Amino acid sequence: MLDFTYYTPTKVIFGKDSHKKVGKIIKDYGYKKIMMQYGKGSIIKSGLYDEVMRSLKENDIEVVEMGGVEPNPKLSFVRKAIDVARKENVEMILAVGGGSAIDSSKYTASGAKYDGDVWDFPSRIATPEDALPVGCILTNSAAGSEMSSSAVISNEELNIKRGYNSEFNRCKFAICNPELTYTVSKYQTSCGIVDIMSHTMERYFSVCPPTDLTDRICEGLLKSVIKSAKVLMDNPNDYDARATIMWASSLSHNDLTGSGRQHVLPVHQFEHALSGEYHEIAHGAGLAVLLPAWARYVYKHNPERFSQFARRVWDIEDNDDLGASLKGIEAMEAFFKFIDMPLKLREFNIPQSCTERLADLCTYGKQRTIPTYIELEYDDVKNIFDLCY
Amino acid sequence: MLDFTYYTPTKVIFGKDSHKKVGKIIKDYGYKKIMMQYGKGSIIKSGLYDEVMRSLKENDIEVVEMGGVEPNPKLSFVRKAIDVARKENVEMILAVGGGSAIDSSKYTASGAKYDGDVWDFPSRIATPEDALPVGCILTNSAAGSEMSSSAVISNEELNIKRGYNSEFNRCKFAICNPELTYTVSKYQTSCGIVDIMSHTMERYFSVCPPTDLTDRICEGLLKSVIKSAKVLMDNPNDYDARATIMWASSLSHNDLTGSGRQHVLPVHQFEHALSGEYHEIAHGAGLAVLLPAWARYVYKHNPERFSQFARRVWDIEDNDDLGASLKGIEAMEAFFKFIDMPLKLREFNIPQSCTERLADLCTYGKQRTIPTYIELEYDDVKNIFDLCY
Numbered sequence: 001m002l003d004f005t006y007y008t009p010t011k012v013i014f015g016k017d018s019h020k021k022v023g024k025i026i027k028d029y030g031y032k033k034i035m036m037q038y039g040k041g042s043i044i045k046s047g048l049y050d051e052v053m054r055s056l057k058e059n060d061i062e063v064v065e066m067g068g069v070e071p072n073p074k075l076s077f078v079r080k081a082i083d084v085a086r087k088e089n090v091e092m093i094l095a096v097g098g099g100s101a102i103d104s105s106k107y108t109a110s111g112a113k114y115d116g117d118v119w120d121f122p123s124r125i126a127t128p129e130d131a132l133p134v135g136c137i138l139t140n141s142a143a144g145s146e147m148s149s150s151a152v153i154s155n156e157e158l159n160i161k162r163g164y165n166s167e168f169n170r171c172k173f174a175i176c177n178p179e180l181t182y183t184v185s186k187y188q189t190s191c192g193i194v195d196i197m198s199h200t201m202e203r204y205f206s207v208c209p210p211t212d213l214t215d216r217i218c219e220g221l222l223k224s225v226i227k228s229a230k231v232l233m234d235n236p237n238d239y240d241a242r243a244t245i246m247w248a249s250s251l252s253h254n255d256l257t258g259s260g261r262q263h264v265l266p267v268h269q270f271e272h273a274l275s276g277e278y279h280e281i282a283h284g285a286g287l288a289v290l291l292p293a294w295a296r297y298v299y300k301h302n303p304e305r306f307s308q309f310a311r312r313v314w315d316i317e318d319n320d321d322l323g324a325s326l327k328g329i330e331a332m333e334a335f336f337k338f339i340d341m342p343l344k345l346r347e348f349n350i351p352q353s354c355t356e357r358l359a360d361l362c363t364y365g366k367q368r369t370i371p372t373y374i375e376l377e378y379d380d381v382k383n384i385f386d387l388c389y
Numbered sequence: 390m391l392d393f394t395y396y397t398p399t400k401v402i403f404g405k406d407s408h409k410k411v412g413k414i415i416k417d418y419g420y421k422k423i424m425m426q427y428g429k430g431s432i433i434k435s436g437l438y439d440e441v442m443r444s445l446k447e448n449d450i451e452v453v454e455m456g457g458v459e460p461n462p463k464l465s466f467v468r469k470a471i472d473v474a475r476k477e478n479v480e481m482i483l484a485v486g487g488g489s490a491i492d493s494s495k496y497t498a499s500g501a502k503y504d505g506d507v508w509d510f511p512s513r514i515a516t517p518e519d520a521l522p523v524g525c526i527l528t529n530s531a532a533g534s535e536m537s538s539s540a541v542i543s544n545e546e547l548n549i550k551r552g553y554n555s556e557f558n559r560c561k562f563a564i565c566n567p568e569l570t571y572t573v574s575k576y577q578t579s580c581g582i583v584d585i586m587s588h589t590m591e592r593y594f595s596v597c598p599p600t601d602l603t604d605r606i607c608e609g610l611l612k613s614v615i616k617s618a619k620v621l622m623d624n625p626n627d628y629d630a631r632a633t634i635m636w637a638s639s640l641s642h643n644d645l646t647g648s649g650r651q652h653v654l655p656v657h658q659f660e661h662a663l664s665g666e667y668h669e670i671a672h673g674a675g676l677a678v679l680l681p682a683w684a685r686y687v688y689k690h691n692p693e694r695f696s697q698f699a700r701r702v703w704d705i706e707d708n709d710d711l712g713a714s715l716k717g718i719e720a721m722e723a724f725f726k727f728i729d730m731p732l733k734l735r736e737f738n739i740p741q742s743c744t745e746r747l748a749d750l751c752t753y754g755k756q757r758t759i760p761t762y763i764e765l766e767y768d769d770v771k772n773i774f775d776l777c778y
Binding site for chain 1: 390391392393394395396397400401402403404405407473495566599600601602604605606608609610612614615616617627629633635636640645649650721
């Protein structure tokens with residue numbers, strides 16, 4: 001087991017009607033004036049907006065609204081939000097939504113306390129030294145941003161998507177009511193499921209000494225997500241299945257599934273290049289295409305690991321490690337297909353000629369390699385993108 | 390899944406040599422004067438005391454020492470420590486040791502900020518509203534106190550042992566170096582393993598709607614602990630096995646293994662009566678006797694649960710739920726025997742006539758029942774103690 005620091009200070013308030021407590025929760029922290037970030041109106045249509053506002057009002061919380069966070073949240077929006085947060089002197093940011101609203105809020109929170117441009121953080125020019133507190137009401141199980149230290153943003157000028165990790169990115173509280181995800185579409189539910197599985201699998205497939213306990217937690221989480229996903233395909237309002245996916249979302253990305261392991265998420269690097277270039281591709285859908293391609297390219301470099309994954313997660317019975325590995329990858333693909341995820345990039349009508357550009361984006365113009373089992377250089381990265389066709 | 394709040398703000402610094410960072414860590418928090426609580430000299434013999442003091446000195450931390458914490462920490466010691474903490478105006482308490490040093494520190498920390506007597510907390514007369522921060526350097530994997538909200542203490546005047554839960558009982562940081570547990574005796578290592586398993590199993594066996602994810606985490610943790618325990622019997626200096634047990638200790642009792650489940654620890658109630666009366670019985674050894682006895686008494690009221698436990702944790706192949714349940718309990722007993730734990734109370738030379746007194750203590754003089762599957766009344770509790778013979 002590698003040395004690690006585990007720090008998950010987010011208070012998770014999980015369960016039915018939990019969002020109705022938001023005003024009281026914020027009041028108990030002592031905040032009186034907040035910024036609320038949310039998306040494009042789905043929370044208004046569902047009635048969540050009214051319930052949240054009522055709770056905030058009842059607890060005398062003054063609210064500065066910043067609606068309009070887009071999927072793959074945009075730098076220009078964050079810059080605007082930072083200006084407003086400073087001008088209005090808000091004491092905290094409340095995100096109501098999924099990973100986009102939360103990540104946008106995280107950037108706003110650290111940007112508001114930084115003299116330079118917030119793009120400096122994902123560009124590794126600066127690291128945050130202070131931030132406003134962020135809390136969230138989660139409405140989509142996917143990104144795990146509610147408990148994670150990471151935040152991803154898209155720079156429209158440069159057409160790239162980048163993230164960074166910081167302890168200042170940890171939410172102070174996360175209100176998680178699985179019922180709020182009943183209205184998430186089947187497609188977006190599946191995208192979220194792939195994202196959760198990917199956060200878990202990419203850590204699971206990192207290189208390190210034995211971490212049997214973390215392995216078992218990852219495998220158990222994956223089995224449980226797969227089981228719940230199958231339930232949700234037929235019954236999207238199954239509370240326990242929605243609750244399992246929501247809690248798995250938080251646990252998959254709060255560092256538990258990586259404790260004692262190397263922290264690298266190789267497939268996410270591929271996907272950020274992909275959906276950074278093609279905004280119409282949902283993050284989870286991109287991962288569903290990339291995970292099997294990546295796995296097929298690297299599994300022979302560590303069949304012990306891939307066969308353990310196959311046997312324990314997918315119940316593959318095959319004593320040959322290479323054979324079992326391949327069957328595990330096939331089982332993963334079949335599952336993605338079962339939950340209606342794309343398996344190939346051609347399903348998005350993206351011509352294969354784009355793989356050069358994608359490989360270039362992913363390697364920052366051949367300036368970096370992508371790790372795990374073998375260092376993937378530009379040509380490998382392009383080969384993996386080619387396998388997506 | 391039941392509603393729950395998950396809040397584990399303890400920063401865990403896990404790995405080799407991590408204890409040498411203690412001075413820097415405390416300095417970074419801004420504390421200049423601390424109380425250090427530890428046991429009876431084993432940390433001096435091992436050299437840990439010197440290494441800790443060196444790190445504290447190098448970082449200009451002033452230390453008020455309170456050595457002499459006993460196993461099953463005593464109320465009288467805590468009262469003395471509270472007086473010293475107030476008189477010396479210490480800013481935090483550092484526990485160097487296992488559950489005893491940490492629990493003693495937790496009581497000192499909340500007692501120092503309370504006008505009444507600290508026994509009011511476990512007596513349910515008062516709840517803490519403030520506390521000094523507590524940090525720890527863990528030297529034994531067992532109680533899980535390094536991340537838990539609970540603290541147990543023995544009142545020598547009344548000859549009883551009680552605990553209580555509070556968010557003020559969460560350590561601010563926990564320094565976990567598995568190498569520090571190399572010198573823990575085989576017997577104490579086994580006691581710790583049973584305690585960790587019991588924290589997990591008692592939550593696992595609570596009553597609630599489906600919690601597949603939490604089930605899988607519990608089962609994975611147990612499988613991993615069992616595997617590592619077997620390694621340690623032959624090779625007590627196996628780093629990965631020691632690390633697994635140490636990390637499992639924290640995870641078993643930080644609420645992860647109970648998320649979405651009812652929070653009751655029935656067997657711990659029995660054991661507190663037992664080792665509260667017979668101080669020579671180590672907590673884990675008492676649990677090793679009580680867990681199978683409790684399980685045999687209640688399993689027929691929920692064979693679905695016990696057979697799941699048997700099949701997933703102990704790999705029992707038996708399609709009959711009752712039959713599988715019993716085989717699972719037998720496998721657990723065989724494992725406890727394998728790690729040299731006692732299986733019967735007669736091994737402690739305690740006469741069976743004591744079971745009336747123990748049942749009386751456990752039920753607070755027939756004033757309470759013990760839950761899970763059936764409400765265990767005085768007669769049931771006595772029957773279970775009788776099964777321990």
